[in-house]
Amino acid sequence: MTRFLPDEFRIPAIGAGVIVLAALLPLFDDGFYLAMAVNIVLYAALCTAWALFSGPTHYISLATAAFFGLGTYAVALGNELLPFPLLVALGAAIAAVLAGFVGAATLRISGVYFVIFTLGLAELVRQIVSWAQVKWSTRMGLYVFTDFTEAHIYWMLLALTAAVFLTGWLINRSRLGFAMQIIGNDEAVARHCGIDTARLKIILFMISGAFIGMAGAIVAPRYLYVAPPSAFNPTISFLVVIMALLGGTRWLWGPLVGVIPFTIVMEFVSANFPNDTSIVIGIVFLVIVYVLPDGVTGRLEQLLARMRRTSTASKAATVKEAA
């Protein structure tokens, strides 16, 4: 039998189909649902990009807001000078450079310090930008005027999400992906297999940071008015961690499983209980860590494994009886 596609290409083919379908959404709605879809796609890109690095390394990065904000600022500052695609690329480059420095400075130290360092870094970047803005401009924020509609932003984010997934898929099939898997299993063994663990982690962190920077650049026109507290909002960093962990980071599509329900619930919560949003986030975080330490996909995987075990066990029993 000739198959339409080899197995390994089935998942990207399904992914491409889903993206095409999702791209049709703005034709049906340009209000509430589109706004929600923008959030979903934004966090799908952010969480998947975050998990490219944090999934295999188990390092929790809270620097998302820094990369994101730098991307936003690349657009806010350069909007009148350079074409938009160039600014998105610039946002990616600046975020990647910052990620490279952070990685070089911290990835040799243990995971706990990495979390604290990235959180501190995001705050530092925000403070520096605020300070610079006060010093060199009279306004606290910047206006971003573009012709982009919500639908345009949605399509760009969708394309970005597709790019993140494609990158992740390619990495998983590459030496880099295999190396990261070995590092995730046992870093000492990885080194004795000839893997330059520090360098690979830095490369992966830069790739991850670049995508987050691009996301920040793409949504900049949505703000109209960009100021440090919104562009470098630390809540972004926390939400990304929560959603990605809710979904689970063992699989490329794991974070997506967290992003979709979480974004919808958040939309509901912030509409109905605008003052208690952070409490809800806090509670959800506790529940995830306690009930679903490996995320929804991790839990599913365990259940599947258990089912498979019982079925092979019963099969073995049948074979024995027959013999």
Add this chain to the structure above:
Amino acid sequence: MSAALSVTTVRKSFGGLVAVNDLSFEVERGELYGLIGPNGSGKTTMLNLISGALQPDAGEIKLAGATISGLAAHRIARLGVARTFQLVRVLPSMDAERNVMAGAVFGHRSLWGAELHELARELLALVGLRGREHVPVVAMTYIDQKRVELARAIASDPQVLLLDEWLAGLNPSELAIGIELIERLSRQGRTIIMVEHVMDAIRTLCGRCLVMSSGRLIKEGGVAEVLSDPEVVRAYLGDDDA
């Protein structure tokens, strides 16, 4: 031609404890060299220093004449030093084949694709695990995990192979198989340094060996001569394994 490995007055201390105390020795190409000594005498530390898991405080280690002490572990691995661990270390989320593949991708061999799979299958057969490629390592017995680890180490085609008590914990029949396997690797011309408590294995396999005690070299030379040396016997007194 320079020795496969030469260690010159290498020293390593942990706080006040001198785990390796000015140790010097040379291993020739193709030699199967034993490193023995009572518990805590510094054998594993010595292997850690050679493989770059630890950096020596003083002294020099050369691989085929080129200095490797001071290099990072991954660079030493790429130059051709492979090792197993005293407590077996497999990659738990993977099957046997991928565990072995891990050894051949990032070193000088740098294989990928069909060739890599083929090599992994070949090496698994060599260590006695033919047909077990797709068994998850966590579902394997201790000796089979040790076999996987050994296959991973030789997958890089190392110039020097370091075995840290690879035979420990095996039952008598497994031990016979294990000794034969190491002998076969040695006959292929590999340079092997083995740390071992099983004296029978040292007697059968090694030409020369070195005895450590409290970080110092107390005797080096032909196995028969070394193992009958009164000082060596004394060093081992009270050590059940001797």
